[in-house]
Amino acid sequence: MGRRLRTHVHVHDADGRTHVFGPDDDVPDWAAERIGNPKAWADDAPADGPEPDADDTDENSEPPRSGPGSGEASWAAYAAARGIEVPDGASRKDIIAAVDAANAEQ
Incomplete structure (x- = not known):
């Protein structure tokens, strides 16, 4: 499991489609790379995502x-x-x- 979100976020994929991810969702690597606000991530998020x-x-x-x-x-x-x-x-x-x-x- 990757990092956990603190809140719901909207992320646009490479084709411009909007996806919504929240605290209970597994956030795919492509989306995690596009979520630039550190406040969106839970403090207790595991650091096993891509380095x-x-x-x-x-x-x-x-x-x-x-x-x-x-x-x-x-x-x-x-x-x-x-x-x-x-x-x-x-x-x-x-x-x-x-x-x-x-x-x-x-």
């Missing part, structure tokens, strides 16, 4: 583009970790555009 790669930290993984974890601070930290310069006061939208531009140059 993240050593390089797969929050600042090394692109934040979600919507939902929990998709805010300006997450994107700013991600851009900074990648060495992408963004102007002071840049909006979330501006930061994402800068990241997308940097990705296109690679």
Whole structure:
């Protein structure tokens, strides 16, 4: 059994379909990876889910583009970790555009 949720959450799969998971559900790995709000998980959740790669930290993984974890601070930290310069006061939208531009140059 994977991690347990504290509350009900809505998760979109790769095809855009919405799935609802709650405290009594087994959360599949694909859905657990998309639930970015740590407050959604029960404190007593077993840690036998998939282990993240050593390089797969929050600042090394692109934040979600919507939902929990998709805010300006997450994107700013991600851009900074990648060495992408963004102007002071840049909006979330501006930061994402800068990241997308940097990705296109690679």
